[in-house]
Amino acid sequence: MISLKPQSSVALVTLASPELAERMSQLKPEGLSIAGKAETENIGIEKIIQNTLAAPSIRTLILCGIDSEGHFAGQTLEALVRNGMDENGRVIGSIGRKPVLANVSMNEVEAFKAQVQTVNLIGCLDEAVILNEIAARKDQRAANLANTNASANVFKDTLPMVTPTQPAKVPQPLTATYKDPNQVKLDKKGYFVIVPKDKTGHILVEHYSNQNELLHIVQGENARDLYWTILEGGWVSELSHAAYLGKELMAAELSLKYGFKYIQDKA
Numbered sequence: 114m115i116s117l118k119p120q121s122s123v124a125l126v127t128l129a130s131p132e133l134a135e136r137m138s139q140l141k142p143e144g145l146s147i148a149g150k151a152e153t154e155n156i157g158i159e160k161i162i163q164n165t166l167a168a169p170s171i172r173t174l175i176l177c178g179i180d181s182e183g184h185f186a187g188q189t190l191e192a193l194v195r196n197g198m199d200e201n202g203r204v205i206g207s208i209g210r211k212p213v214l215a216n217v218s219m220n221e222v223e224a225f226k227a228q229v230q231t232v233n234l235i236g237c238l239d240e241a242v243i244l245n246e247i248a249a250r251k252d253q254r255a256a257n258l259a260n261t262n263a264s265a266n267v268f269k270d271t272l273p274m275v276t277p278t279q280p281a282k283v284p285q286p287l288t289a290t291y292k293d294p295n296q297v298k299l300d301k302k303g304y305f306v307i308v309p310k311d312k313t314g315h316i317l318v319e320h321y322s323n324q325n326e327l328l329h330i331v332q333g334e335n336a337r338d339l340y341w342t343i344l345e346g347g348w349v350s351e352l353s354h355a356a357y358l359g360k361e362l363m364a365a366e367l368s369l370k371y372g373f374k375y376i377q378d379k380a
Contacts, residue, residue, distance in 0.1 A: 144251025
């Protein structure tokens with residue numbers, strides 16, 4: 114985030130268009146407090162929440178720029194302000210791939226919702242349109258403050274209390290110990306056969322039970338999509354198996370990218 118005028122009431126979220134944040138910050142429009150991107154529907158939004166709560170003067174988030182494909186950070190931000198998140202940290206109503214906020218509390222989310230409103234200019238890269246919206250929100254804020262001297266106190270009194278984050282203690286590093294791959298616990302959910310397909314550029318994954326019954330077949334172009342599909346499908350029950358699967362899927366993806374032969378590790 115680029116900090117401009119800390120006491121101003123408007124923040125600009127340029128989604129997956131970081132160059133737009135740079136251009137707008139150079140213009141230094143009156144009323145704009147901070148500007149920055151948000152490309153992901155989880156960590157990106159957590160940073161927006163933390164930066165906003167650290168600047169109580171911010172009341173409006175203008176969402177502009179191109180929304181990130183698959184992540185939909187802009188749509189997720191709107192859904193968060195409108196609906197909040199559930200007890201599992203998932204943003205209610207988000208269409209992003211993994212809209213789970215693991216590093217903010219429910220109190221922080223409720224404080225964020227109470228503090229701001231969003232303005233939807235998603236897809237807009239026109240600086241003039243954005244400048245007009247900033248000016249309109251700045252003028253609206255000034256009018257609201259003129260109507261009542263108590264406005265700031267009302268906001269302050271109604272926001273849930275957010276406990277300041279204490280500096281984390283740095284843990285002492287541990288030395289990794291050798292683990293015999295033959296001693297890895299068998300996954301009761303079964304095992305996987307991974308086959309890169311050179312002709313199509315896809316990775317084929319077959320999921321078998323421990324009785325060698327074919328349970329699922331899934332294919333994809335990259336390790337990440339396959340990994341999350343398998344995890345979210347509940348096809349893995351052992352952490353060691355999940356780690357092994359991620360390693361092998363990445364090796365299969367690299368074999369397609371660089372043209373070397375992939376041989377699946379049998380550990």
